[in-house]
Amino acid sequence: MVEMEAPELDGTQLRYNDDSWELVGTLEVKQNGRLIQAKARQPDRVRGATGWLTYVLETPPASINPGNPTDITCELTEDGHGLTITRNQATDRYNLEKLQYE
Secondary structure (H helix, E strand, C coil): CEEEECHHHCCCEEEECCEEEEEEEEEEEEHHHCEEEEEEECCCCCCCCEEEEEEEECCCCCCCCCCCCCCEEEEECCCCCEEEEEECCEEEEEEEEEEEEC
8 A cells, every 4th residue: 555645636525425525635545556545534524524435446457556656646527436547648547436434
């Protein structure tokens, strides 16, 4: 697992399971880039529950190299259920699959 920062995602809001979530800009790259987890919090809750939104690679085997995650840009689809990672001259698309509470 490699943790990296994606400041372009910080503060982005989306809805999942009838709750509002706000990304904090931290990503974890897992399973050789097949999974990306985005750290999120619930901004409308007093206690601010936190969790990880898990995005799964749409078309394996191409993916981020967890050993060299530099020079990438991240962008969410309008509904937040799709994540596009652009690196060098490749683009990978991920789909939101699940949420894990901390």
